Amino acid sequence: MVSTEEIVPLVVSRRRRWLTVLLWLLVAPFALWAAARVFGLERGYPTVQLIAFTPYVALASLVPLALALLTKRLWPAVAAAVVTVAFAACVLPRWIPDPDAGVPAGPTLRVMSVNMLYGQADPAHVVRLVRDGAVDVLAVQEYTEEGRTALRAAGLEETLPNAATYPRADAGGSAVYSRFPLADPGYRQLAGGFTQAHAAVRVPGAPEVHVESAHPCAPMGRVSDACWLADLAAQPAATPGGPVTVLMGDFNATLDHEAFRQVVAKGYQDAADVAGAGLSTSWPYDNRWYFPGVTLDHVLADERVGVREVVIHRIPGTDHRAVFAELVLPKAG
Numbered sequence: 001m002v003s004t005e006e007i008v009p010l011v012v013s014r015r016r017r018w019l020t021v022l023l024w025l026l027v028a029p030f031a032l033w034a035a036a037r038v039f040g041l042e043r044g045y046p047t048v049q050l051i052a053f054t055p056y057v058a059l060a061s062l063v064p065l066a067l068a069l070l071t072k073r074l075w076p077a078v079a080a081a082v083v084t085v086a087f088a089a090c091v092l093p094r095w096i097p098d099p100d101a102g103v104p105a106g107p108t109l110r111v112m113s114v115n116m117l118y119g120q121a122d123p124a125h126v127v128r129l130v131r132d133g134a135v136d137v138l139a140v141q142e143y144t145e146e147g148r149t150a151l152r153a154a155g156l157e158e159t160l161p162n163a164a165t166y167p168r169a170d171a172g173g174s175a176v177y178s179r180f181p182l183a184d185p186g187y188r189q190l191a192g193g194f195t196q197a198h199a200a201v202r203v204p205g206a207p208e209v210h211v212e213s214a215h216p217c218a219p220m221g222r223v224s225d226a227c228w229l230a231d232l233a234a235q236p237a238a239t240p241g242g243p244v245t246v247l248m249g250d251f252n253a254t255l256d257h258e259a260f261r262q263v264v265a266k267g268y269q270d271a272a273d274v275a276g277a278g279l280s281t282s283w284p285y286d287n288r289w290y291f292p293g294v295t296l297d298h299v300l301a302d303e304r305v306g307v308r309e310v311v312i313h314r315i316p317g318t319d320h321r322a323v324f325a326e327l328v329l330p331k332a333g
Contacts, residue, residue, distance in 0.1 A: 023076040026064040027083065033057050034086040040258030045222045052294045054256040055279055058087035094255065094278025103306030106331040107205045113139040113213070113248040113297055115320035117286075118171060119147025122316040123154035129313055130159055133324050136179045137201055139213035141194075141250045142318075143173035164199040174213045174249075183208070190234055192217025192227035200243060206329035207244050212236065214249035214300075228252060232259045238267030238302040244329060248299040250283075250320060255295070268300035271325040275310040282312060286319040299325040 033054070036042055042051040061084045068077035112135045114126055119142065130138055138160055140147070145167045157163065160177035164185030167173040174187060174197040182199040189195055198212035216231030217224055232253060238245040247268065253260035255270060255278060264270055272278045272295070281293030297320055301307060306328035313322040 019071060020073055020076065023064065023068050023071070023073050024079075026067070027076055027080050030057065030061045030064060030083045030087075031079065034061070034083045034090075037090055037256055038086055040261070042258065044225050045219070048219045048225055048228070048257065051256050052254045052296075053292060054087070054254075055091050056292055058084075058091045061087050090256065091279070094273050095276055097276030098274045098307075103308070103328050104304065104330040106329040107203055108308075109137065109201075109203055109206070109209065109246075109327045109329050110135050110324070111137045111139070111211070111246060111248060111299060111327060112322055112324045113141070113250070113299060114315065114322045115141040115215075115250040115297065115318060116143060116147045117318035117320065118142050119144030119150070119167075119173075121147070121318035123147070123150035123156070125315050125317075126151065126322070127154040127156050127159070129315070129322060129324070130156065133311075135160070135324070136203070137211055137246075138175075138177040139197075139211065139248045140175040140177070141173075141213055141215040142171045143167050143175045143197075144169060147173070148175070164197045166195050166197050168195065172215075174215060176211055176213050178211075180204070188212070188234075188236075190216065190227075191230040192224070194231070196249070203329060206332050209329065210236075210243040210245045212245075212247050212249075214247050214251055214298075216252050218252040229259055232263055235263045235266070238300075240267060240304070244304060245302045246299065246305070246327070248323065248325075250297050252296055264300060267303055269303055269305075269307070271299040271301050271307045271327070272310045272312075272323070274307040275325075277310040277312070280310075280312045282321040282323060284319045285314055285321050288319070297321065297323045299323055299327075301325070301327055304330050 065080035162178045162182045165175040166187045172194040174195045176197045181202045185199040187195045194215045201209040217227045219225045219228040282297035308326040311324045
């Protein structure tokens with residue numbers, strides 16, 4: 001017969017083993033997520049969609065670490081710590097402003113991007129943001145004929161009289177409005193069907209600035225994931241020896257997507273990331289309050305451009321928040 005003195009240690013040992021197994025099972029999904037993020041392994045539905053929520057998962061990764069430490073499980077704690085550090089390396093830099101020692105001493109350019117949600121964004125609110133922020137260039141996505149008429153009636157063209165406008169009845173319309181003269185206006189037709197208005201902005205005292213209103217298709221499932229990848233790959237590169245480039249809009253992607261990081265790597269910097277506002281979310285901001293916000297809207301500035309400030313604004317009538325950035329351009333010549 002087994003004595004009580006023998007049974008108790010056996011039960012305790014089994015419980016400890018099961019607790020260790022449970023901790024490893026808890027750490028494992030966070031480790032897989034971190035590996036996918038660090039090495040850019042997201043591929044197709046649903047990993048492309050899920051990877052956008054990496055900042056939330058990074059915060060949650062503290063739970064298995066805390067549990068492993070509290071229960072004194074050394075190796076699960078080490079593994080959880082490595083995972084948490086990997087997440088922190090990916091996410092925390094967006095929260096920390098970069099030093100501004102490299103900001104050029106040229107003219108200031110204030111830009112803003114707005115996704116109008118099929119032209120339904122409150123035009124008076126958009127115009128008020130433009131005027132209050134002294135916006136010089138406005139990029140618009142999901143720009144319809146109704147949206148153009150409403151913005152005109154609200155007085156946008158009185159403040160930003162120069163424009164390259166390409167409205168459409170669906171979500172594919174695009175526009176660029178400017179306080180300064182424009183040259184070579186046009187639009188880019190993407191594989192996913194959306195257009196991207198672009199033009200050269202002639203800012204006094206600065207080199208010519210190429211501005212484009214970006215809007216790749218959304219990765220909503222297995223079929224649309226392919227066009228999302230193609231549209232992001234088709235985004236123009238910033239050319240160090242050519243015009244200064246500013247690419248802004250609804251990219252339907254976050255800095256946690258490898259495909260978007262490849263766009264940034266074409267000679268850009270994410271203005272919000274530089275300003276320490278990279279964790280400010282921009283979508284969805286409508287009745288889908290149960291859906292965690294993610295950062296889909298960006299201002300990408302040529303690496304020769306300085307960033308002073310980035311502010312995110314709520315606009316009634318659209319599910320995207322507007323992104324405002326105060327940029328500093330290099331001097332002409």
